[in-house]
Amino acid sequence: MAVRQVSKFDLPDLGVGVGFRVPHYRHVVETRPEMDWFEVLSENFMVEGGSPLYHLDHLSAHYPVVPHGVSLSLGGDGEPEHLRRLIALCRRVNAPWVSDHLCFVGAGGVQTHDLLPLPRTRAVRDHVVRRIRDVTDAIGIPFAVENPSTYVAHVDDEMPEWAFLAEIAEAADCAILLDVNNIVVSGVNHGFEPMDYLAGIPAERVVQIHLAGHTTLPSGFRIDTHDHPVPDPVWALYAAAIRRIGPVSTLVEWDDNIPTWERLAEEAATARRIRAESLS
Ligand SMILES: [Fe+2]
Numbered sequence: 001m002a003v004r005q006v007s008k009f010d011l012p013d014l015g016v017g018v019g020f021r022v023p024h025y026r027h028v029v030e031t032r033p034e035m036d037w038f039e040v041l042s043e044n045f046m047v048e049g050g051s052p053l054y055h056l057d058h059l060s061a062h063y064p065v066v067p068h069g070v071s072l073s074l075g076g077d078g079e080p081e082h083l084r085r086l087i088a089l090c091r092r093v094n095a096p097w098v099s100d101h102l103c104f105v106g107a108g109g110v111q112t113h114d115l116l117p118l119p120r121t122r123a124v125r126d127h128v129v130r131r132i133r134d135v136t137d138a139i140g141i142p143f144a145v146e147n148p149s150t151y152v153a154h155v156d157d158e159m160p161e162w163a164f165l166a167e168i169a170e171a172a173d174c175a176i177l178l179d180v181n182n183i184v185v186s187g188v189n190h191g192f193e194p195m196d197y198l199a200g201i202p203a204e205r206v207v208q209i210h211l212a213g214h215t216t217l218p219s220g221f222r223i224d225t226h227d228h229p230v231p232d233p234v235w236a237l238y239a240a241a242i243r244r245i246g247p248v249s250t251l252v253e254w255d256d257n258i259p260t261w262e263r264l265a266e267e268a269a270t271a272r273r274i275r276a277e278s279l280s
Contacts, residue, residue: 007248008204009142009175011096014064014249016272020055021254024261029058033261035268039251042069042098046085056093065093066208066251068100068177071111074131074145075104075118087139097207099144099177102128102165119154120164125171132172144175144207149185149214149224160192162200169205176201178245179210180237181230181253185222194237203245211238211271212253227256230267235274242278250275 015036020028027033038059045056045067059065067089071082090098103115118124128145136143147165159167169176178201180194187194213228230238230252242248252267 007207007246009097009207011142011175011207012064012249013247014066014096016250016252016268016275017064018252018264018268019068019254020059020065021258023258024264025055027261029055032062033265035063035265036272037064037066037249037251039066039068039253040093042067042086042089042100043071045089045092046082053092060093065095066249067093067095067098068146069098070101070115071105071113072100072131072135073105074100074102074128074135075116075124076107078131078134083135083138090139090141095141097142097144097175098139099146099175099208101146101148102168103148115148117148117150117152117154118164120157120159120161122158125164125168128168129171132168132174136172136174142175142207143172144177145169145172146177146179146210147182147186148179149182149189149222151189151221151223153190160197160200161186162197166200166202169202174205175207176205177208177210178206178241179212180241181210181212181214181234182224184231184233184237185214185224188220188222194233195240198237198241198244206241206245206248209238209241209245209248209250210253211235211250211267212255225256226253230270235270238271239274239278242275247275247279 017037020038212226215223215225
């Protein structure tokens with residue numbers, strides 16, 4: 001019998017959705033294919049007008065839409081203009097929640113456009129908690145923090161990533177977007193057990209799960225490329241996550257070598273089947 005946790009956030013289970021990506025914009029807004037919900041990359045729609053907002057407005061008129069960002073830089077300082085644009089986007093699509101990564105993207109005025117791993121120290125934890133509280137207060141909807149894929153660790157790390165994430169979520173009273181592909185990728189790269197990670201996460205705070213594929217280098221090192229189908233170890237961890245967390249909104253990310261809409265919808269259908277089986 002599956003253990004079902006009740007989310008502490010009063011948020012809907014949206015089912016299984018996919019990322020809204022350029023090759024599918026026209027097909028989706030013109031034919032409205034069957035899909036439970038869509039995630040949009042926030043930064044692509046934090047603009048004043050034009051084609052992105054035309055497609056976004058058509059999308060959000062017919063599907064639930066959740067913005068997901070890559071440049072909030074929770075480890076860095078907040079940018080008021082970035083936050084203002086993010087708030088406008090959330091209101092435009094009536095977002096139930098909004099998410100970004102547990103990382104920093106630059107320092108000293110340099111923006112790397114990469115999701116860089118934070119030193120897992122108590123001081124950084126407290127800084128990120130303050131940032132998330134400020135963002136949540138400003139946006140006025142639940143904020144979900146996502147575990148990134150990482151390739152290096154800091155010598156001054158004081159705790160494993162799952163403890164860092166859990167302590168931040170508890171202290172900031174925020175939600176978690178659990179990326180099970182990122183857990184598999186980082187698990188191989190750093191030598192931890194994905195099931196230990198899953199067991200260390202406060203299940204009642206998980207409001208969304210990410211699924212994706214990744215690349216395995218000849219050395220065995222994993223890179224989070226989002227350019228492959230979801231591999232078996234990620235499906236297996238997803239099933240375990242659903243058993244532990246319950247029926248939580250799930251999103252398939254596929255951002256490079258983007259397949260046809262039909263192939264992407266197939267991947268979502270597989271997630272839907274595994275999710276249902278894991279709950280029975
Ligand atoms: Fe993700």
